[in-house]
Amino acid sequence: MKEQAAEKSAELKEQAAEKTAAAKDQAAEKAAAVREQAAAATAQIREKAAQAAQAVKDRTPDPVQEKTAQAATQVRESAARAGQFAVDRTPGPLLEKADRVAKAARANRTPLLAGGAVLVAFLLIRRGRGRNK
Numbered sequence: 086m087k088e089q090a091a092e093k094s095a096e097l098k099e100q101a102a103e104k105t106a107a108a109k110d111q112a113a114e115k116a117a118a119v120r121e122q123a124a125a126a127t128a129q130i131r132e133k134a135a136q137a138a139q140a141v142k143d144r145t146p147d148p149v150q151e152k153t154a155q156a157a158t159q160v161r162e163s164a165a166r167a168g169q170f171a172v173d174r175t176p177g178p179l180l181e182k183a184d185r186v187a188k189a190a191r192a193n194r195t196p197l198l199a200g201g202a203v204l205v206a207f208l209l210i211r212r213g214r215g216r217n218k
Contacts, residue, residue, distance in 0.1 A: 127199065
């Protein structure tokens with residue numbers, strides 16, 4: 086009786102291990118598929134954004150582009166000065182914490198970008214549906 090119970094137990098453990106392995110394989114396949122879809126969506130969004138930017142640039146007169154470039158340079162310089170001022174006035178522990186958060190964001194860049202791309206796609210779809218009503 087004990088031998089039969091031991092055999093049955095071993096058989097059930099083996100079946101459970103096989104099912105667990107199969108579930109892991111399925112999860113890995115689905116995760117890969119989701120990553121591929123996210124990459125495709127990201128590429129499509131980037132392409133459409135590049136096309137839109139080029140269309141705007143093509144339609145914008147040269148004097149406007151020059152003024153925009155000058156304004157962008159001024160904004161960058163002002164932002165750099167404001168950033169340096171903020172760094173000079175920020176306590177050390179807060180800077181350290183911000184540095185840790187920035188490093189974590191850089192380490193997880195792909196999921197953050199994918200999430201951002203999905204959010205942008207969702208907002209664009211929602212905006213498009215709102216106009217169709």
